[in-house]
Amino acid sequence: MGAWYATREDVKSALDWAETSRSNARVDQAIEAASRWIEGFLHRRFYPELATRYFDFPDQYARPWRLWLDDSELISLTSISSGGTVLDPTTVLLEPNRSGPPYNRVELRIDTNSAFGGGQTTQRDVTITGLWGYSADDIAVTTAASAINSTATTLLVASSAGIGVGQLLRVGTERLTVTERTMAPTGQTLQQPLDALQKTVTVAVTDGTAFALDEVLLVDSERMLVVDIAGDQLTVKRAWDGSVLATHTGSAIYAPRKLTVTRGVLGTAAAAINQDATVYRWDVPGPVRTLCIAEALVTQLQQSSGYARTTGVGSSARQVGGGTVSKTQYGLSIESLREQVYTSHGRKARVRAV
Known part of the structure; x- marks a missing residue:
């Protein structure tokens, strides 16, 4: 069981289901699936995790004082070292400072002697311990x-x-x-x-x-x-x-x-x-929690109907949940919700020059 973005009670309240062990197992499975799907869809994990992670020494032809964290977003920094040398935290800048956390890069102040490198290899030269994720609120x-x-x-x-x-x-x-x-x-x-x-x-x-x-x-x-x-x-x-x-x-x-x-x-x-x-x-971000409940609801209702929930007949038939029947889309409400949450909380791709 990974971290969930909604609770069993959230989903059952929305479904107006009575308390039973059988329904609990089904709801739990749907929430787990929805939570993992959201992470893939939005390209980030939202829960806070205390961990140590390793990064290669920044490309010497780029800005050697800047380390991109890519998909490892940082909430707060505990310690950082490079080449086995612990760096002074007062020389470390977490960016973007105007909108973070989460932070997607670490920079060293160029008016100090702190520097990345010094190890026997550039691979996993930088070690960062901290709280990772989107929010620890x-x-x-x-x-x-x-x-x-x-x-x-x-x-x-x-x-x-x-x-x-x-x-x-x-x-x-x-x-x-x-x-x-x-x-x-x-x-x-x-x-x-x-x-x-x-x-x-x-x-x-x-x-x-x-x-x-x-x-x-x-x-x-x-x-x-x-x-x-x-x-x-x-x-x-x-x-x-x-x-x-x-x-x-x-x-x-x-x-x-x-x-x-x-x-x-x-x-x-x-x-x-x-x-x-x-x-x-x-405190799960509001739009993420709402989307998790919605995705779990769709899963529950689709399972109950054997993944054959449709509305309308003939050429007007539409599949519930955003699928297609006769090339006609339905479920725009959840599709709209997905787009809104991606806009507000999705991690956008960062393109590097080659």
């Missing part, structure tokens, strides 16, 4: 509800809102990938009975600050979506996610706050996580 979404050691693969969080399966998280310097969410006790119970009527949407709790908007709650066997919070009163959508309306009295309230995670991903090291440590969510 992240958002604080919750805190750890309990402490865990560096080998634990289950993380309890204070709120599950904004965290889905496939999400890339950061706690301290460690990055983690969410591979599953399961229900965990919130420590609270219903303070007033609920009848089995759709119009009954107010849930009284002990402490409303312990919940968040868009969090899914489980009361007995009924799921509810929190849409508003006023003090200790939660306004919810009943019978959410394919569950059934039911009566409830004094029932315990659960939420999907138990996360199964893969530790120390993308070049980071697993470390102990303290209780109340801030949990950050990597």
Whole structure:
């Protein structure tokens, strides 16, 4: 499983599918395929990865102080060396400085003594350690509800809102990938009975600050979506996610706050996580996330129809998803989205003189 640009919950919400293990596997497969396709289509990887990469010494007939990184885009620099000599970071310029990160080239200040070269060969002469990718922007979404050691693969969080399966998280310097969410006790119970009527949407709790908007709650066997919070009163959508309306009295309230995670991903090291440590969510660029959801939706709907989804008849028949039937294109909405995202986030080819 590589880094995803949308979560399982994003796609299932768009499809309005109920929670089942069977549909989860299909959605996960579609998101993985869409994420890898987007990387090929846009010619870049968007997620941040801490790594060391090697480059040949710049062509001596070009500008010897400039090193093009090509498809290895740099977010931030940790260290750089050439010919085994560590270069002073104050003599290194990351470019383009007006729009980066990401940076597509490294330059050495020509008013200093720093220089590339000096090794026994020009091959892999330059070594750069840093954070690679398009963006490392992240958002604080919750805190750890309990402490865990560096080998634990289950993380309890204070709120599950904004965290889905496939999400890339950061706690301290460690990055983690969410591979599953399961229900965990919130420590609270219903303070007033609920009848089995759709119009009954107010849930009284002990402490409303312990919940968040868009969090899914489980009361007995009924799921509810929190849409508003006023003090200790939660306004919810009943019978959410394919569950059934039911009566409830004094029932315990659960939420999907138990996360199964893969530790120390993308070049980071697993470390102990303290209780109340801030949990950050990597912020996927908006157009990229939208395109990933759209591509996963197309895959799901095409699979359901045996890749034969068409609209219209005869000479007006058109294939859904941008294909062709009778040389007539359809699916222009997703084609338009692809073009827009390529324009805003695609890596354009750089032509070198020969």
